[in-house]
Amino acid sequence: MTLSPNVSRPPTRTTPSGRPLGRRTNSPFGGMNLKYADVRQEPRNRSQVEVWRSSRKKVRPQKERETFHALKMHRALALVSYGERNSTKVKISDTNSFDDFPLLPIIKESVYSEALAGLQDLAPTPVQRLAIPVLLGNESRGARRRSSMAEKKEMEQFLLAAETGSGKTLAYLLPVLDAIKRAEAIDAELEAKKKAEEEEERKSTNFHALEAPVLSDAPHPTTGRPRAVILLPTSELVTQVGRLTKTLSHTVRFRSAMISSAYTGKVIRNRLFAPTGIDVLISTPHLLASISESDPNILSRVTHLVIDEADSLLDRSFAPSTTTILDKATPSLKKLILCSATIPRSLDSYLRQRFPDIRRLVTPNLHAIPRRVQLGVVDVEKEPYRGNKNLACADTIWSIGKAAAENRTGDGGNTDVQRILVFVNERETTQELADYLTSKGIDAAPLNRDTPEQRQSETLNAFTTANKESVEVISEEIVVPPSGPNYRPLHQTISDAPPERPKRHLPNTKVLVSTDLGSRGIDTLAVRHVILYDVPHSTIDFIHRLGRTGRMGRRGRGYVLVGKNDRRDVVREVKEGMFKGQALI
Template sequence: MSFVCRSCLKHGLALASTVRPIPSIATLPLTFSRGYARPPKAASARKSAAHSLSRNVGKSKLPTTGKGRPAASSAKGRPEAPRGKSVDAKDKRDKRDKTADDKPKVKQGNAMTATASLQAFSIEERNHLDKVLAKNLGFESFRILPSVREAILEKALSDLEIHKPSPIQALAIPKILSLNFAKNLETARAYLIAAETGSGKTLAYLTPVIDYLKRQQEPYVSPPKLVKDEDGMWEEVAREEPEEPKIGEAELRKLNHPRAVILVPSSELVRQVTQLVKTMSYKVKLSSLGIASETKDSIVRRSFGQYPIDILVATPARVQDYLKDGFISLDNTSHIVADEADTLFDTSFVDLVKPVIKAAKNLKGLVMCSATIPRALDSYLRKEYPECERIVTPKLHHVPRRIEFLMVDTTSNHFNGRKDLALLDTLRTIAADGTEPGVKKRVIVFVNRREDALTTAKYLEKKELNARVITRDTQNRKDVLERFLADEPRDENAKVSEAMKVIVTTDLASRGVDTKNVRNVILYDVPRSSIELIHRVGRVGRFGRRGRAYMLIGKEPKYKLAWIREVRDTVRNGSGLV
């Protein structure tokens, strides 16, 4: 565990971010012991130099104020932007498929107040979770059916070389699994599972949901009984007679009656979650359907009419459309999952989500999933679901230590305030740093506005870089994203334009999209809040992999410089962004 000297933070001293600019190194990695930072050994520093920015990228220190003094740091030592409320404007051009890309426009100088601050968690809560996680025995310790366990290990995790549950899976799966054995529930149970990006939250909620659906699918004979052995592992014990009467197949699985519904805010997430659902469903013999914004109505109606759908993945707007015209019913729906809950329960989506939940009259479990808990979401859940059980990891609201966080001063003499030059030089440095041998590198560049995404991509294309844009206005988002994420061989002697692929995007690609093979992100614009920062930086360092995040700093207002400084210090110290 890392410790931070609050006294030093109060006086503006950044213990965890002491950086000494030297030729060809923008940032030195630091090691910590009870809050005291010490430079790495010389050999480690030389090794780091091969993977850092070129000398042209500028100094690692933050820009100063107009009087030449560093911007003051907050006395609290917390990297939260000033609190404020945001109202997401409804886009009249596309009411059917709202996405995380639909951000409210904010006045310049007030950008940091666009999103409410993050909810804090006590040290006691985190210490308790650490103790629980120390007992993580593996997937065999979960009371799940053998076929579900095989679907996890042989299908869902086969490409990741992971054989043990992640922290959020170890915490959430047993809790939600308890629903599968609960009887005579008068009201649905609500759960919030929250963990850092790339931690396996999708599998954390899918496992108990699929296990429940599979158990209920046995029409006349109960599934095998599971008992614990001496090592605390669950093993199968066959039985001939059912333990209790089972619902008949025809009554349980009806046409146009999905048994579980997973709501996500964007078409990209529909495709991604559906892919994992289908991978696991095939193994356990369940049916599934994904409805994205571009999915044709004729395909949806034909699919529902041909066979019963066990798991439906869709945006809230598409589900509500089919509920309104009476085409589907949620009377048989036992589980609803709200993935990316911090988005689905904000002002732009909540009016679409609430009717879907209300339509599930026999709901057994409501699972909300998020990488952040904004105060707005916290307040909403306390009001609407006061009995909601919260399942969080100790590292919630942390940027993983495996992510190297670097800042680029675009006000240096070399760039003269031109962020486009700083971006170009950073990309060229990444292309030539000797990492990711044999494959084309993939870099995501985040901007705050859709207009800037197009302008920035065109600039990079003029400089002969392979750059594409993904925003809500992009017509072929699916194809662009698939080509970007695909592995492509690279000639080590190839020029920069052939050595990497670049996506310029807004928050549309920052939430939930599986970017496990992306190792570098660049924050071209300073994020408007800690929430945006967590989601954008979280595109790298997924599933235990290492990654780097670069943030370009220009002539920013004083309050924003103070926030940036606190973010830098907190991230490098391994503390939470609250």
């Protein structure tokens, strides 16, 4: 018996002439799964909607396709056109020095002698070239002419958006101080004119009608009434910006104060209501909002309000306090400056509703991780880790420390301390990972919201200073070959490690295991390496976490630990975008 050649072959779906084979309607199952009855089998005219849908399904050419696909699935950043980026790049190309800005001479002197003392390259950064002339109101002759013809009665609104580590603090602080000093000069002239008029009136009056002046114990007119307010989300940022402001005050001569939850009530009261008055106040929104409820007069003299890290201060947790301060300061406010390293879609929609006329000062590299920051990917599923992220993290830190020690063995027995930031997504993971790294001979400390304020300041202080520290030469236990007597495999579990002190120790490395608390605004100039223990949830977290290294033009390196359930396609596109210098949108 011979089988047919059509056995085990699917039925043909076309007629011998090549046309598609129609469905049989005379069978018992011919009318199932049909959108239209089509009883008479007549040709049906397609509707306009179907014609439009079929036209939308056309495949675009390869060159017109989107660069990023995985990133757009959880994209949270507002779009900034590349035409605007290119025009900004041309606009700021002519500025090469701080002397090109129309700042007061005393402020220029403070930049060179105080703010940037010890640095070789004193050229302004792109965000400073873009923002300082605009915030001063002297960006062009036409702008100066318009401002002189008519006095501006409405509040000026600015959004200052630039990449992390680009010097945004100095970009808004210098124009604010310039405005304060010019206002002081005007007030001094008015005061001198008033005294001269009073003196003339005294001379013209009868000598017997004069009375002795009344001694008054009234406080200084600016006590508890600052001219400028800078809002920051955390006490660490208040301390950081406050130190820079205090440094500039040594030359510029103004009074500043920083208040936050890190200080006692007595210290806050003495700083805010000092008898000598106050010009610049740096504070957190919650604290200042609570103080303004009991003393509304504290915001009656504010002319410049700076909302730093605006994407955080205008979200659901900070928005009520920030809005309260803004509403109370609006009657006297002349300039509102919002500052951020990213423009999320939520912030973009809020600004379009609340401040539709706000002027956006956006740098060309916004939403792009600098190309001087290299990104490495560690596959946790491969040998020798086998899915153990703790082991992969510890091994990466050991590799960094050993490489730094080998490169500096000939410098008289000294080596630089390597400061490494490790970011996790969950608060509980910080303590667990820090304990594991400590058991492996690594100096690690956790940082999260549960950490006491004093402990946070002490921990971050070691990562925000760029001073080089010398330590002893790494002991021979670290560099002995695997067959040595003191060798212990790094991939041993916690239970295998000695309970008191590990046999191996990495003395030239300090590690900080942190949540996003350490990724916002902290000037970690001394950090050269960042490890992403968990893949960030969004592109915004990628930018802020990797932005802790490679600051102020320095080189840096980041590592991403990719596990079984992590988005490898997102990590791949971030790495490609960093290599090309593209914005991650």
